[in-house]
Structure formats: structure tokens, C-alpha cells
Amino acid sequence: MSDSEVAVHNPALRHHFAEVEQQRNASSLGMWLFLVTEVMFFGGMFCAYLVYRTAHFGDFAAASSTLDLKLGTINTAVLILSSLTVVMAVWAAQTGKQKALVMYLLLTIVLGLAFLGVKGVEYAEKFEKHHVPGPTFHFAGAIPGHPDHPADPRHAEMFFSLYFVMTGMHAVHMIIGIGLFAFLAFKASRGAYTPAYFTPIENAGLYWHFVDIIWIYLFPLLYLIDRHK
Amino acid sequence: MSEHISSPRLYVGIWLSLMVLTVVTVVAAQIDLGAFNTIVALTIASLKAVLVVLFFMHVKYAHERMIKPVIAAALFFLFLLLALSMADFATRLWI
Amino acid sequence: MATTAVTPERANYLNAEYGVKSWLLTVDHKRIALLYLLSVTLFFFLGGFFALLIRLELLTPAGDLMQADTYNKVFTMHGIIMVFFFLIPVVPAVLGNFLMPIMIGAKDLAFPRINLLSWYLYVIGGLLILHCMLTGGVDTGWTFYPPFSTSFSNTKVVEAGLAVFVSGFSSILTGLNFIVTVHRMRAPGMTWDRLPLFVWANYATSIVMILGTPVVAITIVLVALERTLHLGIFDPKLGGDPLLFQHLFWFYSHPAVYIMILPSMGVISELITCFSRKRVFGYKFVALSSVAIAVLGFLVWAHHMFVAGMSLYAGLIFSFLSFFVAVPSAIKVFNWTATLYKGSISFTTPMLYAFGFLGLFTMGGLTGLFLAALGVDVHVTDTYFIVAHFHYIMVGGVLMGYLGGMHFWWPKISGRMYPEFWGKLSALIVFLGFNLTFFPQFILGYMGMPRRYWQYPPEFQILNVLSTAGASVLAVGYLLPMIYFVWSMRYGKPAPDNPWNAAGLEWMTSSPPPTYNFDETPVVTWEAYNYEELNKKEEVPVER
Numbered sequence A: 001m002s003d004s005e006v007a008v009h010n011p012a013l014r015h016h017f018a019e020v021e022q023q024r025n026a027s028s029l030g031m032w033l034f035l036v037t038e039v040m041f042f043g044g045m046f047c048a049y050l051v052y053r054t055a056h057f058g059d060f061a062a063a064s065s066t067l068d069l070k071l072g073t074i075n076t077a078v079l080i081l082s083s084l085t086v087v088m089a090v091w092a093a094q095t096g097k098q099k100a101l102v103m104y105l106l107l108t109i110v111l112g113l114a115f116l117g118v119k120g121v122e123y124a125e126k127f128e129k130h131h132v133p134g135p136t137f138h139f140a141g142a143i144p145g146h147p148d149h150p151a152d153p154r155h156a157e158m159f160f161s162l163y164f165v166m167t168g169m170h171a172v173h174m175i176i177g178i179g180l181f182a183f184l185a186f187k188a189s190r191g192a193y194t195p196a197y198f199t200p201i202e203n204a205g206l207y208w209h210f211v212d213i214i215w216i217y218l219f220p221l222l223y224l225i226d227r228h229k
Numbered sequence B: 001m002s003e004h005i006s007s008p009r010l011y012v013g014i015w016l017s018l019m020v021l022t023v024v025t026v027v028a029a030q031i032d033l034g035a036f037n038t039i040v041a042l043t044i045a046s047l048k049a050v051l052v053v054l055f056f057m058h059v060k061y062a063h064e065r066m067i068k069p070v071i072a073a074a075l076f077f078l079f080l081l082l083a084l085s086m087a088d089f090a091t092r093l094w095i
Numbered sequence C: 001m002a003t004t005a006v007t008p009e010r011a012n013y014l015n016a017e018y019g020v021k022s023w024l025l026t027v028d029h030k031r032i033a034l035l036y037l038l039s040v041t042l043f044f045f046l047g048g049f050f051a052l053l054i055r056l057e058l059l060t061p062a063g064d065l066m067q068a069d070t071y072n073k074v075f076t077m078h079g080i081i082m083v084f085f086f087l088i089p090v091v092p093a094v095l096g097n098f099l100m101p102i103m104i105g106a107k108d109l110a111f112p113r114i115n116l117l118s119w120y121l122y123v124i125g126g127l128l129i130l131h132c133m134l135t136g137g138v139d140t141g142w143t144f145y146p147p148f149s150t151s152f153s154n155t156k157v158v159e160a161g162l163a164v165f166v167s168g169f170s171s172i173l174t175g176l177n178f179i180v181t182v183h184r185m186r187a188p189g190m191t192w193d194r195l196p197l198f199v200w201a202n203y204a205t206s207i208v209m210i211l212g213t214p215v216v217a218i219t220i221v222l223v224a225l226e227r228t229l230h231l232g233i234f235d236p237k238l239g240g241d242p243l244l245f246q247h248l249f250w251f252y253s254h255p256a257v258y259i260m261i262l263p264s265m266g267v268i269s270e271l272i273t274c275f276s277r278k279r280v281f282g283y284k285f286v287a288l289s290s291v292a293i294a295v296l297g298f299l300v301w302a303h304h305m306f307v308a309g310m311s312l313y314a315g316l317i318f319s320f321l322s323f324f325v326a327v328p329s330a331i332k333v334f335n336w337t338a339t340l341y342k343g344s345i346s347f348t349t350p351m352l353y354a355f356g357f358l359g360l361f362t363m364g365g366l367t368g369l370f371l372a373a374l375g376v377d378v379h380v381t382d383t384y385f386i387v388a389h390f391h392y393i394m395v396g397g398v399l400m401g402y403l404g405g406m407h408f409w410w411p412k413i414s415g416r417m418y419p420e421f422w423g424k425l426s427a428l429i430v431f432l433g434f435n436l437t438f439f440p441q442f443i444l445g446y447m448g449m450p451r452r453y454w455q456y457p458p459e460f461q462i463l464n465v466l467s468t469a470g471a472s473v474l475a476v477g478y479l480l481p482m483i484y485f486v487w488s489m490r491y492g493k494p495a496p497d498n499p500w501n502a503a504g505l506e507w508m509t510s511s512p513p514p515t516y517n518f519d520e521t522p523v524v525t526w527e528a529y530n531y532e533e534l535n536k537k538e539e540v541p542v543e544r
């Protein structure tokens, strides 16, 4: 490294950027572009969901009504609360409140784990009811609003396939996020982030909010199909 | 770096609205609105997403100009994926 | 141009540091480009080896060299390696990586460490596919169509899928890096309408990488889950639809053709302006046509599915839209031709490759129009007509652009000149070999020879022999440059900073460039391709 010109201003400014503003804009644009790829990644699954839900609406409604609405709603609330703690963590970083920053990050981790715990309970219930796709799958339910019209178990299995893929992929993203926050909390406790440099907190926050938004859509799409019948 | 810092009060307000919207969407799902049930559910979800994007993700006050075009592009291409795929599936049985 | 001014001792990115570690941990975009060059070349020759096996098998109508199972694995490996490990990364990750920051006057890409991560992901994906190949291979074709890939194939589909998945993230990160770089790292005065067309092309490519690749990634995950956990997303037994896979797959894989061809088009724009000594005709049209191709490329994917059982109405829509994407491509070809008009053209090696590109790409593009037409497509689907068509685009187009670019910028990359005579010879051999290989395949396909079979009726043999002969010629054409490039690194004439008297910031820094590209951040005050000015300044003969 020929570091002849050591940065005299902000120590966080990397050599190939001319100014801090440019570096911050670049990292924020980069993060948003990454979120675009995430949109398209989940987009593939939403596409599959859309296609099959239109084709097998009644069977999807029947399968959806077996999901635990109470647990789903609780989890939605937990995740939204975690978005609040994340944004408060960013705020704490912006205003230089280091202790608060660490605390909010830890709170977020706790809420994330709570979400995964509830999800685990829901998954366990699927195993008990044989609602997990595969050779042991069994489904007997009627199409909502048509009590004498049984739902096609093959299409119900398709619903649960999508349910597991979508919530599973969402959970994988949450696990990554929790790991990320654990790392950031550790670094933050050592004073790595100041109001002049907190890009990692900001970007991890963006990621977490994105994961939250995915759930905001998954919740009505999976749990709330034709609940009124 | 003149950067916008929102107040915690705003964040709590947004959080409260998100919670209210969650309750609304669960309640709305119990009422028979016919084909509108799906539309209402997705509208509420989108409303929540917009709140998160604008305030929690700071897009409203972002200093990076490209963020809004980038989001628009993502939504547009997601729409293309869904719409052009459905162009097949929705018309498969027409003859 | 005084070549004596070049002293080999001048500090540059090559002699800045030595040792394996200085390469494997580098964050210098130029060194990462060379890492890519090395790995991409390895995969090219591996993919080429499989191509040779295919052509040898098809020398005779009977299956004598291998049987059906082996043949399936061989063409699958050829496809996967050439598409995901060569054509997708080759121009952006090698030439783009090396040139983009220099062309816009930046010290590096926006995220140098992510750039290195991209290369490592590429290598991990590459090792996975090698492992898959050595432990049994995969026989689904590079397209992984279910239900064969999910329920019937007994080969290593999941591992091959994982390799593609990982290398896909390499490509995503490259695209992300390029877009941020173009937006945020341009030197003062380097406005959007002064960007070199190669930068525009890579920018458009990056858009496709970012929007398309994630979709194929999740699609492959779904196939893997269906294979391992018996989820039923594409399984007809559960009311699933294998065509959904094809939609999701081609949503990426049609635009992926533009990931391959757009950067090469960018190279061609640079070559044609330089060696006609003229400003490119219709700069704005050429620049924006790249973006138009990137966007329109997402509207046409289902032309791969016309006979797959898709809705007739969707077929009509996609056929109609497929014609549209020809418009921006045609704009480019017309503008290049207009640039040549009344230019003072010199037939250097890069320019020969550019002419080769024009011929082959036009052939590939025009036959693409045949295929966009629903009725004709029904006749030639899954025949060698298709094979010939996409090789004209993906090999004829992309490789001509890549090799042209490699010759053009080799003095900048290595600091040495390549031997011009051998360069011209190789360009000629590649062009002739290519046409001899693939033109007969158009006829074969039109006569009805289906693709992906290890045997064929004897009446197809003459054309197949011609094709195989062409492939051997082509192999010589590809080996030659590799040999003399390596030779030139030691024995080549030291290159001056601007051997072609070309416009563009990359020619204003030394050959090879210093680690941070420029001694001082350049300030751009001139338009792109100001050849009229350059010609006036110095009447430099591009001799040899």
C-alpha cells in the first residue's frame, strides 16, 4: 500500500473516494441496489404464489384457514416493533448515544429471536397435523363457504409448499439479520460507530426493514385468504 | 454533511400507525367484501410498506438522489415479471 | 509516438507488489480483472474441451465415442460452463473491471472489497461445478427443466444448481458495483453524455444483472427444494406447472444473452470509432440503445416457450414484443456502419475482430427475427437452427468483441504490444473457423436435425463433418492469441501510453497504469471520441 497521503479529515474516508458525502451516497445507493435484488429474489416466489393462488383459490383458502391467525398477528406485531427498535438504533448512532445504540440492537435481536420462536411453534404444529409437504402429507378440509365441497389435498399441499418456501426464506433472512446485529452490537459496544461514521448500522437497518416489509405482505397473503367465510 | 435526523416521536407515531393498520387488516379480513377482501388486504399492506420505506428507511429525507428511481425500477420489473407471466396463465384456457 | 520514453521500471499496478498474497488479497480492480482473466480463460478451455467432445461424437451418425448418458452430461457441462462461467463474466468482469474506473477517471470501483468478493464467489461456484463434473456430472442441460430435473434425473442437479446460484451472486455484486461506480465515481467533467460507450454498455448490463439474476437464483433454489424436500412448486402431481419454471428461468436467461452481448457491443463501439478516426455516429442513440436493450430484453422471454404448451395469446404477445428488441440492436449496427462511412479505416487486429463481430452478430440477429416469428419458430424449435442462431450471437458476437477488446487494450493491460501479424492471422482463422462450424448447423436445423442427440440419420453426416472440421479450425484460432499474449508479456515490444492514438481517459495514463490509475484526478473538458481534434493534433500512422 502506497499510503503516502494519509487522510487528514475523516478517518473513515476510504482512499478512492474524494469526499465523505460521496462515500455515504455510494454505500447507501449500493445497499438499495442490493435490496432491489432481494425484491426480485422474493419476486420469483410471489410470482409462483400468484399463479397458483389464482388457479386454485378455494383450495388455497381452505389451507390458509388452518394457519394460526393469532400467532401470525402476534408475530406481525413483534416484527413491526423490531423495526421500531432498529430505527431507534440508527437514531442513537446518529446522535452519538452509544449505550442506547447497543441496547436497541440487543432489543432487536431479542425480538427477532421471539419471531423465530413463534415461527418454530407454528412449524411444529404443521408437523403434528401432517401439513408438511411430502409423503406424509395429509389434508382434509372443506373449501370455505362450501362445507360439502372438500378441498383438493394436492392443491393444499401446493399451498403449504409455498408457505414453507416463503416463510422459510424469510426466516433465513431474519437469521442472517440477527447475526448481523449481534456483530454490530459487539462492535458498537467497543465504540466503532460515531455520528461521523455509522454506515453499517444504517445499512443493516435498511436490510431489516426490508425483511419486515416482506412479512407485511406475507401475512395477508398467507394468513388472510377468505377468512370471513 | 447536513443530514436529516428524525425525532423518536415521529418513529413512535409511525410504529403506532403500523400497529393500527395491522389490526385493521385482520378485522377487515373477517368481513365479507367479496373480491375486495384481497384488494383491501394488499392496499393496507402497501400502505404499511410505504410508511416503513419513507420514514423508517429514511427515503423521505434521503440525500442520495437515485434511491427513488431505484425503488421505482424494482417495482416496475417486479410488475413485468408478474404481469407477463400471468399473460400466459390467465389466457391458457381461452381458445 | 516516442516509444523510447517508456521505462519498464515506472511504478504500475503490476510491479507495485509481488507475491501470491498480493494477488489473492488485492482490492485493485485491475488486478482483480487479471484474476478473472485467468479463471475465465481456464473455464473457456474446459468448456471448449466439452465442445470438442460433442463435435467428435457428431462426426459420425452412430454413437461411437460415447453413449447417450455421457453425451447428455457432456453437452450439459459445455452449456453450464460456457454460459455461467465464461460468457456471463467474460467481458464485464475482465475488461469492464479493468477499464470502467479508468474510463470515468476514478481510482477504483465504488466497493473494491466487494469486487474481490465477487471473484471469490465466482471461484467457489467454479470449484463446485468442477466437483460436480468430477463426481458424476449432471444431465439436465444447462436449462434445468423440471419435471426431469426435479423428479427423474439421477445426476447431481442440486450441486450444479448450487454452483450456478453462487456464481450468480458474483454477477449480482459485479453489477451492483458497476452501477454505483458509474453514478458516484465519475471524475469532474465526466458527464453522462461524455461517458465512453463501453461504460454505457456495462451500465446497461449491470441493470440486467441486478434485476434478472436473483430470479434465476430463487428458481434454482425451488428446483433444489423440490428435489430434496419434495416440495411441489413445479410438480404436476400437486397441480404445479413445469411451465412456471420456464417462465422464471427465461425471465433471467433471455436477458442473460444481453449480459453477454451488451458489453461486447460496447467494445465494438470503441474499436470502430478508434480505427475509423471518427466520432461515433449518433452517440446518444448508441448509448441509449444499450439501456433500451436492457429494458426491452425483459419483455420477450417466453419466445423460448412457444411450443411448450403456453397460451396461444401469450405466444402472440411475446412474438410481437420479440421483434421490438431487434430495433435498438439494429440502431447500433446502423450507427456503426455510418461511423465507418468516410472514415479513414485501418485494418488492425482489433478492427478485424470488430468487422467479424458485425458480420456474425448481424447473422445471429437476423436469424433471431426468424425465431421471433411464431410460425417459423414452431418449425425449427429444438433443432440445430436454434443452436446455430445462439452461437452466432453468444460466440460469434461475444467472443469477437472480447478478443477485439483484448487486443485493443492488451498494451494498456500488460504494457506490451502483441505481434500484429499473428493477431491478424488469428482474427481471420477465428472468423473462418466460426462460420465453418456453425453455418452448416443452420442448414442442418432447417432440414430437421434435432439438438441434444448423440446420434443422427446418415444423411446429415456431410454437414456435421464440415461443422466438426470448423470447430478444429476455431480451436486453433482461440489457442493462437493465448500463446502470443503470454509470449508478448516477456518478449513483446514495450507499449507506449497510447499506441492507437485513441480517445478516452484510459489512454492518458501510463501503460500499464499506476495503482490508483492516475497520478492526478483528471478533469474532463472534451466530448467523447473527439477524433477530429486528435487527428488534427497529430497525424499518427497506425502502421504495421
Ligand SMILES: [Cu+2]
Pocket (backbone or CB within 6 Å): C253, C254, C257, C300, C301, C303, C304
Ligand atoms: Cu431469448
